[in-house]
Amino acid sequence: MRMRAPACWFPVALLAVALMAPVAAGAAVLKATLIAPGDDPRLERSRLERSYLGHPGGPLSEGLEVALEETKFELEAAGAEVALATAPAASIEAARAAAVAAEKNGAAVLLTDLPAEWTLAVADAVKLPVLNLSDASDRLRQQDCRARMFHLAPSERMRSDALAQTLVSRKWSKLLLLVGGSPQDALRAATVQASIKRYGLQVVASKPFKLSADPRERDLANPLLLTAGNNYDAVWVVDSDGEFARTLPYRTVLPRPVVGDGGLVALAWHAQFERYGAPQVSRRFAKAAKRPMTAQDWAAWMAGKALAAAAIAAPKGPNAAWAQAIARSALDGSKGTGLSFRAWDGQLRQPMLLTDGQGVIAQAPAEGVLHPRNVLDTLGADAPEKLCPNAR
Template sequence: MATDKVALVSLDDDPRYGARRLERAYPGHPGGRLLDAVQLGIDDAEVALRGIRHGLALQDARAASLEALPGLLAQLKQDKVKFWLLDLPPEGVQLAVNAAGSTALLLNLSAPHDALRGAHCAAQLLHTLPSHAMLQDALVQYLAARSWQNAWVLQGPSSDDALLLAAWNRAAKRYGIKTAGIRTFKLSGDPRERDLANTRLLTADRQHGLVTVLDADGEFARTLPYATQQPRPVVGSNGLMPLAWHPQWERNGGPQVSRRFRKLAGRPMTGQDWSAWIALRAVVATLVEQPQASAVGHARALRGGRIFVDGAKGPRLSFRAWDGQLRQPVFLAHGDGVVGLAPLDGVLHPTEVLDTLGIDQRESACKAAP
């Protein structure tokens, strides 16, 4: 029996997995390390792998820090690890791309940054988590379908918040949602800056129909629903959110996936967990199709549109040739349930309706050939 090596690459000091942050469980953030989700994918693939007399050896490869990551990546390359599942910040993803070259297939599990699918893309790099652009397109499609107009945007001070604003602005222009105004919030221990996080002051303007909060950190967004000055729905980083997965999804085999993950990990499945699970399923799908192919061959097959995976979201999922992003529906949800699924009915595309979410081929800045 042939065996391929799979490494889940992450950082010990990743702030997303700090004990305090996991305890607070901000909406849309990881609920825990992704190893259990990858293991669930391997368990699900047992029959398919046995059919091709193949096995997968999973390695939990953690670097102490971003500075220590190049050494770990060099070791993975030396050990001929063929599949790298990257649970890394965008800088770490780029380090992995540079280190792997054409010797490994890389799947980005948890960085939604559009630049990784654009100017910083790579032929060997695929993405299973929806991008910022996909998430904002999904949200704005829902708002447009409901004729919810005149958004009052609250933006955080970080560089990641600026990326969220850029994705929001693009989607709002695309689907005709008006931005009534933009205010910047700031969480601070300085009494002189207390008003910068005062939800009533920040939302005092009356000329808006909803509040969009763009908060990559999550701490401010958690305080906003039902705390606005005007009685307005909250969307974005809390309230109505675009998500890769929701544990209350009740169709297409979703309950079975969520139930098995909860049994294995002892917690609800998040979008990042789903991303890790589907990445492993994509690895298995390409192995079944081409058991003896090189990493380059697997990347070409996946980006060639010939291989599909079942993500328990309805349609068969495939990767885009131009940027390596996994096409997929996106949930519109709140804490207790799913209220919609994008693309919404009536949204059209010349070839593939799932490509209405995110950067389409004609817009893509990615120049890496598959």
């Protein structure tokens, strides 16, 4: 027998359609602009082929797009939308001009995949909140911080604290420190020393290394010479470029682990992380981008989720309201705990993953590490250590 729909079904259905139509038509749009290098040397084919741990694997716009696609239904249900634009910048002046142009065109939030100086130039050129997706410089979170700047990528101090906690948990307390010759390596080595001091480790010797095509300088990057003459539990290598660090494991005089920028590395993400729904995140990204998800991609993905959360909150008023909405966001990063932004430096609290490139070996904070309020604040500068004069 043929069943007839209840008489009340048609009015109810029409009413639902009528209610949904104005929402779609009048959706609140959050305009955001990503400013990134126009010709990024980090994305040169030779570098991408080597897959350096901790280095980007492709454009960060791909992580943003995956996040916005995932939150599309939630945005539609809230009558909100995120419109993402990209702006290439070949210089600090171009980055500043792109920021000003984006603000004039109605952008409410800027995102940057830029060096520290360029990021500061962008933040100072506009009155918009700025999401830093990639630069790990501690000074952006400390003495050079900005009240409307948020950091999705972990800081250098967070990475070194994660490694230090891991070394302490394994009782590898005596360290040989190998440091590259670039100014960036010198700054990062100072950060490593701060983490070593914070967690009571000991540097038995600190030695510089130098990669060179000059045969007379070949010994300056000889692992056997560099790792001889001392007794140590682990070798900590600081190599921003990554070329020396990736060849160091299994080439030391003593059979000891290598950590830092080679061997065991602390990262925000690794595609082989297998807990808390992480495999599904990595699969969705790999399907969309045709490559594995890196730590930088995860930071961009989290930025997309922060944008969606702000759009759904739909703050009214000046741009400061958007910054407040982002600051209050409670985010899920598929790392097993809720993530939030620190009030004193704009850094996203997050667990760190320790990986050798093949899989995730451990997580930080390490088991047994305690904090009076939030154990995630054992990674990076805690509130009593803040140097940010513009803390919220």
